[in-house]
Amino acid sequence: MKVSTKGRYGLRALVDIALNEEGGPVSLIQTAQRQHISLNYLEQVFSILKKAGIVASVKGAGGGYRLARDMDEITVREVFEVLEGRFSITDHDSRQLDILGKTVKNLVWDEIDKRVNMLLEGKTLGHLVRESRCRERGSALFLTDEKSQK
Amino acid sequence: MKISTKGRYALEIVTDLAIHSDQEHPESLKNIAARRKVSEKYIERIVKALREAGIVCSIRGAKGGYCLAVQEDRLTVYEVLLASEGTLVPVDCLIQDPDCGIDPGKCLTRSVWKEMWNAITDTADEITVGQLVKEISMQSKVAIDNVVDK
Numbered sequence: 001m002k003v004s005t006k007g008r009y010g011l012r013a014l015v016d017i018a019l020n021e022e023g024g025p026v027s028l029i030q031t032a033q034r035q036h037i038s039l040n041y042l043e044q045v046f047s048i049l050k051k052a053g054i055v056a057s058v059k060g061a062g063g064g065y066r067l068a069r070d071m072d073e074i075t076v077r078e079v080f081e082v083l084e085g086r087f088s089i090t091d092h093d094s095r096q097l098d099i100l101g102k103t104v105k106n107l108v109w110d111e112i113d114k115r116v117n118m119l120l121e122g123k124t125l126g127h128l129v130r131e132s133r134c135r136e137r138g139s140a141l142f143l144t145d146e147k148s149q150k
Numbered sequence: 151m152k153i154s155t156k157g158r159y160a161l162e163i164v165t166d167l168a169i170h171s172d173q174e175h176p177e178s179l180k181n182i183a184a185r186r187k188v189s190e191k192y193i194e195r196i197v198k199a200l201r202e203a204g205i206v207c208s209i210r211g212a213k214g215g216y217c218l219a220v221q222e223d224r225l226t227v228y229e230v231l232l233a234s235e236g237t238l239v240p241v242d243c244l245i246q247d248p249d250c251g252i253d254p255g256k257c258l259t260r261s262v263w264k265e266m267w268n269a270i271t272d273t274a275d276e277i278t279v280g281q282l283v284k285e286i287s288m289q290s291k292v293a294i295d296n297v298v299d300k
Contacts, residue, residue, distance in 0.1 A: 003240050003263065008250075015258040035258075036251035076262055089153050089270065095187045099293060100169070103286045104161055108227055108277055109153075115269045123262060132258050139255075 007084040009037045010045045014079060015128045017055065018071045025057075025064035045083070052082040071129055077120035087116050153235055159188050160196050160234030161227060161279075164205060168222040168283045176208075176215030196234060203233030223280035231274055238270050 016031045028046060032039040046065060049055045056068040067074060080087060089112045090105075097105065163182055170185075171177035179197065183190040197216060200206040207219040218225070231238060239245050241263045248254055 002242070008241060008259070008263075011262065012252075012257070012259045019258070090158055091152055093158070098185070099289045100162060100165055100185075100286050103282055103289060104158075104165060107282060107285060108161065108274070109158075111277070112270055112273045115273050116266055119265055119269050120262075123265075128258060128262070131261060135256070 003084060005041075006045060007080060009035070009041065010049065010083045011076065011079055013037060013042055013045065014049065014054070014067075014074075015125055015132065017065055018067055018125045018129045019132060021066045024062060025066045027064040031065075048082060049079075052078075054079060054082065067125070070126070072124050072126035074125045075121055076123040076125070076128070077117060079125075080120055087120065088113050089116070153231065153238070155188075155192075156196055156199075157231050157235030159186060159192070160200060161230050162186055163193060163196060164200065164218065164225070164230050164279055165282050165286070167206065167216060167218050168279050169286065171215065171217040173209070173217055176213070176217045178215045182216075199234050200230070203229075205230060205233055218279075221280075222283055223278055225279045226275050227277045227279070227282075228271055228274035230279070238267065238274070240266050240270070 013031050017026045020026045032042050055065045090109045179193050183193045
């Protein structure tokens with residue numbers, strides 16, 4: 001049970017755009033370099049994200065991509081569903097389910113789907129951006145601490 | 151990113167055994183296969199994995215067959231899935247070195263996948279096979295009552 005590279009790289013690149021768009025549209029070339037993703041692949045993923053209304057492209061010199069909406073209004077669930085499809089821990093079961101099969105589905109598979117989807121719904125690109133900034137600040141503090149000790 | 155039929159059927163087999171067998175009355179693979187609408191060959195492969203994990207035991211002899219090796223109330227869905235499906239990790243970089251060139255400490259999206267993994271394993275860990283059996287017996291009573299009412 002794995003998330004494909006499309007979902008993994010796509011989400012990571014989006015957070016990268018959100019982190020860096022303050023100075024204007026972000027060039028996909030730079031995102032590709034920072035995130036170690038091939039530019040070609042990233043262009044394909046971003047054409048999907050653009051169609052879905054998650055990013056917008058800005059043409060011309062200094063052009064690139066920006067988020068189509070506020071980062072706090074784009075949930076990870078929306079991005080995930082565009083790139084990976086709706087999260088479901090199992091595929092459709094073609095068997096006619098008896099009481100046992102139905103109970104296992106209701107109590108286990110549907111419950112896992114519900115909880116994971118709630119989790120993805122509750123997380124936005126904004127959360128991930130702030131998380132990353134906190135982490136950077138934390139490691140910067142750590143570095144200055146080390147220096148002052150020397 | 152799915153739990154395969156192997157994990158799905160494994161949970162059904164274990165629940166089926168909890169209902170239809172005990173040490174004195176082991177159940178045959180043939181009967182399980184008929185109830186689960188899954189080929190006996192496939193059931194056999196899954197039961198082998200469950201036996202190796204110490205979840206199911208086999209009893210030899212003319213009236214031999216299979217039964218649970220552990221108490222159903224102490225057996226969690228997570229243990230059954232771990233034995234049949236392996237780790238339920240949604241991205242490999244949570245358990246091994248990443249192949250994407252990003253330092254895990256700086257990854258912008260690692261927390262999403264970690265929390266997704268937690269949601270899946272926590273849910274599976276909270277549900278016991280015993281709970282499934284109780285719910286099935288309740289649902290079966292409702293089904294019988296409905297038939298009688300008609």
